[in-house]
Amino acid sequence: MERHEKVTEILYSFREVNKYFYRQMWHHADEMGVTLVQLQIMKLISEEPNMSLGELTQKMNLGKSTVSSTVERLVKAGYLKREQSTEDRRVVILNLTEVGREKQKEGIEKYHIRLQKLGDITDEDAKTLLRLHQMVQEKIKLNGDEEN
Numbered sequence: 001m002e003r004h005e006k007v008t009e010i011l012y013s014f015r016e017v018n019k020y021f022y023r024q025m026w027h028h029a030d031e032m033g034v035t036l037v038q039l040q041i042m043k044l045i046s047e048e049p050n051m052s053l054g055e056l057t058q059k060m061n062l063g064k065s066t067v068s069s070t071v072e073r074l075v076k077a078g079y080l081k082r083e084q085s086t087e088d089r090r091v092v093i094l095n096l097t098e099v100g101r102e103k104q105k106e107g108i109e110k111y112h113i114r115l116q117k118l119g120d121i122t123d124e125d126a127k128t129l130l131r132l133h134q135m136v137q138e139k140i141k142l143n144g145d146e147e148n
Helices: 004-033 036-047 054-060 066-078 098-114 114-120 123-140
Strands: 080-084 094-095
Touching: 004 036, 004 098, 036 054, 036 066, 036 080, 036 098, 054 066, 054 094, 066 080, 066 123, 094 098, 098 114
Parallel strands: none
Antiparallel strands: 080 094
């Protein structure tokens, strides 16, 4: 296989796998009654409680107005709460509510059920896949990416 053809095939393969994961996430969010962006926000805040809107906007890599309006809908739905930071009274931090934590927990369980067939991959194949993914990451990493 020519070098150019090999690179094209690798890129196509990753694009296809990414497409299937995205579809699964979209269906998953739809089943939960939220949007993909709302689901991602809830996941980030569950992993890093007490996050400010600015930090969330940066991590989401979206515009502040998009994140702000999505947060507002999650607050109205009872999944998120805004609180004043104890460290800086000018900063408002975001946390999941109890209902939001339950929704997040339910979401994780449903997502794992949705992707449970990945568990059929043998341990040996999974190790090989992960090793190859690591190799691809190292080959395409740009200078400065190490900081992210």
